[in-house]
Amino acid sequence: MKQTFLIKHAVGGRSFIDSSKHDIKYEVSSQGEGWLFTIDVPHSDIVEEILALKDELNVFMFQEYEDKPTLKTWYYVENGSVRYDKEQGRLTIAASSCIEYYPHEYST
Amino acid sequence: MINVFPAAERHSVDLGWLRSRPSFSFGQYYDPNRTGFGVLRVCNDDFVDPGRGFGAHPHSDMEIVSIVLNGKIRHEDNLGNSVVSSFGEVQRMSAGSGVIHTEFNASEDEELRLLQLWFMPKERGVTPSYEASRYDTDKLNNALLPVVSDNASEQVAWIGQNMTIYLSKLEQGKQLPYETAEGRKLYLYVIEGRLNVLGQALSEGDTAQIEQVGALELEAAESVFFMLIDLP
Incomplete structure (x- = not known):
């Protein structure tokens, strides 16, 4: 199974972080009834864009299998939960709910 | 104050199956000076090839309105809605805490043209909802017909923002007065023909942002x- 973590702009889908394209370390942990994403990423223009657009982010986890369809999980980012620690080079995002979906189940 | 944005100066996108004229930054097109107007965040004039469209994707905390100008659009979402709309119909989705949906041209041989409008909601995190409404196209003639508003009615779709979207077909030489409340903004989009407003001449595809009038x-x-x- 291949797992991909993505942070995209909700307005039009521009990709800010894509673990399949960038060598980044990320972790997902439980936080209350939601999740906390911790991403080690050096300070950059991309980080500044993420912070500037913190209310317009889509956070995804894609799970791709060889023998079954891709499962996509989209996370609802909590208001005011996007933070960046410059000293540690660490971005954190809290999500309070998620929706799992199989794209092939929707008609085209 | 009126600012006119001529169609010829607007960004255009051609993905083969989709030809779009975004009024504001969208996707790979980013202009820091064009990121919205008031609560209006997206205004895309989309032309979609038959049978093509946007696959399953999420939205949250956005009021999304699709106004069909030509052809047919099919909307499907994880709330259980599956609806086909054509000219004279409007689709409104309050994405709230999250919704997954698709939008496709429902026709196998006719191009779809729609105005896709996104607005920041009055309240974040609301329960997602969807509505398709129909208006009487005869009532467009020489009148401002509300089609989406927080003051909804049978032929006016509700929206989670303090605003109203009007459509109008005006015969040559006819005039319509409009009065705005203090602090409100007006956004004009000429779909076809030519319109004069506040001493400015607007042609097909032109937009205007009006404030303090x-x-x-x-x-x-x-x-x-x-x-x-009419929006905040």
């Missing part, structure tokens, strides 16, 4: 089909 006259320089949005 109490009353104005909308005059058809030639037969015109336009959209007017």
Whole structure:
């Protein structure tokens, strides 16, 4: 199974972080009834864009299998939960709910 | 104050199956000076090839309106809605805490043209909802017809923002007065024809952003089909 973590702009889908394209370390942990994403990423223009657009982010986890369809999980980012620690080079995002979906189940 | 944005100066996108004219930054197109107007965040004039469209994707905390100008759109979502709409119909989705949906041209041989509008909601995190409504196209003639509003009715879709979207078809030489409340903004989009407003001549595809104007006259320089949005 291949797992991909993505942070995209909700307005039009521009990709800010894509673990399949960038060598980044990320972790997902439980936080209350939601999740906390911790991403080690050096300070950059991309980080500044993420912070500037913190209310317009889509956070995804894609799970791709060889023998079954891709499962996509989209996370609802909590208001005011996007933070960046410059000293540690660490971005954190809290999500309070998620929706799992199989794209092939929707008609085209 | 009126700022006119001519169609010829607007960004255009051609993905083969989709030809779009975004009024504001969208996707790979980013202009820091064009990221919205008031609560209006996206205004895309989309032309979609038959049978093509946007696959399953999420939205949250956005009021999304699709106004069909030509052809048919099929919307499907994880709330259980599956609806086909054509000219005279409007789809409104309050994405709230999250919704997954698809949008496709429902026709196998006819191009779809729609105005896709995104607005920041009055309240974040609301329960997602979807609505398709139909208006009487005859009532567009020489009148401002509300089609989406927080003051909803049978032929006016509800929206989670303090705003109203009007459509109008005005015959050449006819005028329509409009009065705005203090602090409100007006967004004009000329779909077809030519319109005069506040001493400016707007042609097909032109948009105008109007602020700090109490009353104005909308005059058809030639037969015109336009959209007017009154928003905060």
